[in-house]
Amino acid sequence: MKIPFNEPYCCGLETTYIKQAFANQQLSGDGHYTARASLMLKEIFQAKHALLTHSCTAALEMAAILLDISPGDEIIMPSFTFVSTANAFVMRGGTPVFVDIDPLTQNIDVEKIEESITNRTKAIVVVHYAGISTDMDRLLAIAKEYNIPVIEDAAQAIYATYKNRPLGSFGDLATVSFHETKNISCGEGGCLLINNDRFISRAEIVREKGTNRSLFYRGEVDKYTWVDVGSSYLPGEITAAFLCAQLEYGEVITKARLVRWHEYEAGLQQLTVDFNIKLMTVPSFASHNGHMYYLLCPNQHVRQELIGHMKKASIGCVFHYVPLHSSPAGRKFGKAIGSMENTDRAASCLLRLPMSPNLNVKPVLEAFAGFFADS
Numbered sequence: 001m002k003i004p005f006n007e008p009y010c011c012g013l014e015t016t017y018i019k020q021a022f023a024n025q026q027l028s029g030d031g032h033y034t035a036r037a038s039l040m041l042k043e044i045f046q047a048k049h050a051l052l053t054h055s056c057t058a059a060l061e062m063a064a065i066l067l068d069i070s071p072g073d074e075i076i077m078p079s080f081t082f083v084s085t086a087n088a089f090v091m092r093g094g095t096p097v098f099v100d101i102d103p104l105t106q107n108i109d110v111e112k113i114e115e116s117i118t119n120r121t122k123a124i125v126v127v128h129y130a131g132i133s134t135d136m137d138r139l140l141a142i143a144k145e146y147n148i149p150v151i152e153d154a155a156q157a158i159y160a161t162y163k164n165r166p167l168g169s170f171g172d173l174a175t176v177s178f179h180e181t182k183n184i185s186c187g188e189g190g191c192l193l194i195n196n197d198r199f200i201s202r203a204e205i206v207r208e209k210g211t212n213r214s215l216f217y218r219g220e221v222d223k224y225t226w227v228d229v230g231s232s233y234l235p236g237e238i239t240a241a242f243l244c245a246q247l248e249y250g251e252v253i254t255k256a257r258l259v260r261w262h263e264y265e266a267g268l269q270q271l272t273v274d275f276n277i278k279l280m281t282v283p284s285f286a287s288h289n290g291h292m293y294y295l296l297c298p299n300q301h302v303r304q305e306l307i308g309h310m311k312k313a314s315i316g317c318v319f320h321y322v323p324l325h326s327s328p329a330g331r332k333f334g335k336a337i338g339s340m341e342n343t344d345r346a347a348s349c350l351l352r353l354p355m356s357p358n359l360n361v362k363p364v365l366e367a368f369a370g371f372f373a374d375s
C-alpha cells in the first residue's frame with residue numbers, strides 16, 4: 001500500500017528511553033518508566049489513579065473482576081464495538097446486553113439504556129467511538145438514579161473531552177488502549193483508570209496475580225502472599241519506556257492528527273451534497289482527538305466498490321465492526337434489546353480512511369474524487 005490505513009508513529013525518543021530502561025537494570029514491570037507513565041496518564045486523564053496494563057483488553061478484564069461480575073450478571077453496552085468490551089465480562093460469566101447506537105455518533109444510544117436495566121444489571125459500559133464523547137451528563141444521571149457503576153471504554157479517547165473535561169475521568173473505571181492502531185502507542189499496551197476510591201487497593205492486587213506485592217514493596221505489609229483472584233496484567237519496563245516517550249509527544253501527535261482530520265472534513269464536504277455520503281458528526285459538548293476519519297456510504301454496495309477503487313490506487317481503507325449481537329459468540333453469550341438498525345447500518349456502511357500524524361491527505365482525496373467522477 002502506498003498509503004497504508006495506519007502507520008506506526010515514532011517521536012524519536014523511544015529508543016533512548018528503552019536503552020535507559022536497560023541501563024536501570026529492571027526490565028520487569030513497575031519500575032521507573034512505569035511510575036513515570038502512570039503519573040503522566042493520571043494528569044492527562046485527570047483520573048484519581050492510573051495502572052498500566054499490557055492492553056485495554058486486560059484493563060477491561062480487571063474491571064470485570066473488580067465489579068465481581070458473576071454468572072447471570074448483566075452488563076449494558078453497545079454492540080458496535082471491539083470484542084474485548086464484551087469478552088472481558090463474558091470471561092467472568094456475565095451477559096452482555098447490547099443496546100443500539102446513536103446514528104450520528106455511533107455511540108451507545110443513551111436514551112435506550114433505561115429500558116434495558118433490570119435487577120441483574122451490574123454495569124453500564126460506554127465506548128467513546130472515534131474519540132467522540134457519549135452524552136455523559138445524561139448517562140451519569142441514569143447511572144446515578146439506578147446506582148449502577150459506569151465503565152468508560154476510552155480505548156480511542158486519549159486527549160478527547162466532554163464539556164472540556166477529559167474522557168476517562170467520568171466512569172468509576174475507564175480503560176485505555178496503546179495498541180499500534182491507537183493515537184498513542186507502545187505496540188501493545190493499555191491502562192486502567194480508577195476514579196472511585198473503593199477499587200484502588202484491590203486493583204493493585206488483581207493486577208499483581210492476586211498478591212499484595214505492591215503493598216509489600218511500599219513496606220505496608222511484611223510479607224507478600226496470595227490474597228485474591230488476579231492475573232498478570234502489568235507490562236514490562238521496555239513497553240513503559242516506549243510509552244513515556246510517546247506521551248511526552250502526546251499533544252503534538254494529537255494536533256497533527258486533528259490537522260489531517262480537518263483536511264478530510266473540508267475536502268469531502270462536496271460529496272455529502274452530490275453523492276449522499278454522510279460525514280462525521282461531532283456534538284457541541286465533545287472535542288475529539290483525530291483518532292479516525294470515517295464516512296457513511298449510502299449502502300454496503302457503494303462501500304465495497306469504494307474500498308476496491310481505493311485499493312487499486314494503493315490506499316488502505318477499512319471497515320468494522322461485525323456487530324457483536326450478530327457475531328457467533330455474541331449470540332451465544334449476549335442478548336440484544338430492541339432494534340439494532342443503527343448498529344447494522346454502521347456495520348454495513350461505515351468506511352474508515354487512512355489516518356496518521358504525517359499522512360498526506362491529498363492523494364486520498366484525489367482517489368475519492370476519481371471514484372465519484374466515474375460513477
Ligand SMILES: *Cc1c(COP(=O)(O)O)cnc(C)c1O
Pocket residue numbers: 054055056057058081082084085127153155156176177178179188189190
Ligand atoms: C482497540 C480497542 C480495544 C482493545 O484494545 P487492546 O489494547 O488491543 O486490548 C477495546 N475497545 C475498543 C473500543 C477499542 O477500540
